[in-house]
Amino acid sequence: MANTTSAKKATRKIARRTAVNKARRSRVRGFIRKVEEAIASGDAALAKDALQAAQPELQRAASKGVVHANTASRKISRLASRVKALAV
Known part of the structure; x- marks a missing residue:
């Protein structure tokens, strides 16, 4: 467990950043799935x-x-090639 004030703040920042990154990753997966x-x-x-x-x-x-x-x-390249193959 973090003891110093700066370490406690760092853990809060990491938790916020992790939540944001998780949401972004999930959003990207959704777009790829579509x-x-x-x-x-x-x-x-x-x-x-x-x-x-x-x-x-x-x-x-x-x-x-x-x-x-x-x-x-x-990922973009592979999806684009699959979409292009579909159009033919």
């Missing part, structure tokens, strides 16, 4: 719209440090 569901349904237009909504969310999560930048880029 894209994958649209791909599974076979609706190219819906999948494209869902991808355009998910892309900035993933980039924002990367810029905030919730996910690694390369991870966000990889």
Whole structure:
């Protein structure tokens, strides 16, 4: 358990940051799920719209440090290629 005042404050800050990051990560997962569901349904237009909504969310999560930048880029790339394949 934290004893000093600064350590107690640090634990409060960490708890707040963890809650924010958890919410951001959950939000990103939701956007990715919508894209994958649209791909599974076979609706190219819906999948494209869902991808355009998910892309900035993933980039924002990367810029905030919730996910690694390369991870966000990889997920966007793989989703985009799947959506593109669906359109053909």
